[in-house]
Amino acid sequence: MAQEMRFYKTLKHGVRVDLDAVNDLRDRLLEEEAGYEKQLAALGIENPRSPVKIKAFLQTLDKKIKGTDEKTLLKFRHLPQVDVLLKYRKVMKQRGTYCDSYIKRADDDGVIHPTFNVHGTGSGRTSGSNPNVQNVPRVTELRNLFIARPNRVLVSTDLAQAELRAQAVLSMDPDLIAAFGPDAGDFFDHSMPAAFPDKFKESGDFKILKAEAPAVAKDLRAKLKGTIYGLNFGRGAAAIGEALEMSQDEAQAIIDNFFNAYPVWAEWRTKVMEAAVDPEKRDFLTTVHGLTFDAEVITAANYDSVQRSALSFLPQGNAANVALNGMCEINKRLKADFPTAHITNFIHDDVNVDCEKDEADAIGQMMKECLERAGQELFGDVVLFAAEPDSGTKWGEIM
Numbered sequence: 001m002a003q004e005m006r007f008y009k010t011l012k013h014g015v016r017v018d019l020d021a022v023n024d025l026r027d028r029l030l031e032e033e034a035g036y037e038k039q040l041a042a043l044g045i046e047n048p049r050s051p052v053k054i055k056a057f058l059q060t061l062d063k064k065i066k067g068t069d070e071k072t073l074l075k076f077r078h079l080p081q082v083d084v085l086l087k088y089r090k091v092m093k094q095r096g097t098y099c100d101s102y103i104k105r106a107d108d109d110g111v112i113h114p115t116f117n118v119h120g121t122g123s124g125r126t127s128g129s130n131p132n133v134q135n136v137p138r139v140t141e142l143r144n145l146f147i148a149r150p151n152r153v154l155v156s157t158d159l160a161q162a163e164l165r166a167q168a169v170l171s172m173d174p175d176l177i178a179a180f181g182p183d184a185g186d187f188f189d190h191s192m193p194a195a196f197p198d199k200f201k202e203s204g205d206f207k208i209l210k211a212e213a214p215a216v217a218k219d220l221r222a223k224l225k226g227t228i229y230g231l232n233f234g235r236g237a238a239a240i241g242e243a244l245e246m247s248q249d250e251a252q253a254i255i256d257n258f259f260n261a262y263p264v265w266a267e268w269r270t271k272v273m274e275a276a277v278d279p280e281k282r283d284f285l286t287t288v289h290g291l292t293f294d295a296e297v298i299t300a301a302n303y304d305s306v307q308r309s310a311l312s313f314l315p316q317g318n319a320a321n322v323a324l325n326g327m328c329e330i331n332k333r334l335k336a337d338f339p340t341a342h343i344t345n346f347i348h349d350d351v352n353v354d355c356e357k358d359e360a361d362a363i364g365q366m367m368k369e370c371l372e373r374a375g376q377e378l379f380g381d382v383v384l385f386a387a388e389p390d391s392g393t394k395w396g397e398i399m
Helices: 002-010 019-042 051-061 070-074 080-105 162-171 174-179 187-195 203-212 214-232 237-244 248-261 263-276 279-284 303-337 357-379
Strands: 015-017 115-117 127-129 152-160 342-346 350-356 386-392
Touching: 015 019, 015 342, 019 080, 051 080, 070 080, 152 303, 152 357, 162 174, 162 214, 162 263, 162 303, 162 357, 174 187, 174 263, 187 203, 187 214, 187 248, 203 214, 214 237, 214 248, 214 303, 237 248, 248 263, 263 279, 263 303, 303 342, 303 350, 303 357, 350 357, 357 386
Parallel strands: none
Antiparallel strands: 115 127, 152 350, 152 386, 342 350
């Protein structure tokens, strides 16, 4: 309870949204909805909000369609009706999530006071609700809805690759530890030869590609980054490939290459999966703060999902410990040294502060020190945690 109260007090000031921009976005999304409704009507779907009628109609096209949920419909996206329906639902969801819910909960100044749940997930990560301002996608238009108070700026400081750094320490993979060394440079740039050995013999080759064909380099880097983060969530090649719009074989090749480059880490992941389904090994799945993986009863039906949950538990839980400790220290420092500044949002490994413009640089440096020290206090000097601050009047400017 004390931890929850401290967390509540830290974020009590709320987060501000640009109500004009929210309303403009809502109007545009409503127009898109209307356009999709006309397309669906022309394709034979008169009531796209009725799952019963949609299912009945779609089964006249393909009897294999057993439901109208997104996971089912994605398998039939080759059908024009399904493709437009999925686009229609996406727009509706965006309007409800990022427009209607904000308008409903904002005061006259555009300030929203969302709920942050300090014990919101089984992994130790926090969660958000009413509305959830932690799961806003990295889309500039959506994040630009969040703005600083008048004549102030937002300072955002996030831990770089916190979950991977935690795994490097937990697995004690010497190659993964070296990849986060002070002279290794950017982790993903450093790891490009490991992920794509047929394209790059050394990291310098990737630097050349970035200079000569930046779009190609950006796409390859995004594939590697998305694959690694997918692995952090316990996802396999099929799910990663679908999310990144590449084939399962391509995703599997990146995974295999990465495992070959970091074999001790790959072996550690195997031990995590074994411990997830063996109660006698469950102590292996404990975070540095003593939070232990709590699995449901293991059955044939949930065996794989329990292992996937365990793979995400240790990286997320340990990174959450670092970020939470760092945020609490940031809050203390703000009260002592920058009393007009306050934390507005906390997104797993990213802390946002609203402050006076002339204090932004000093506050950013202080936030960096607090987050990096929190990592060092929990994990020592084997792998140093790194944080980078940035500032702007809109959240999307500092992504």
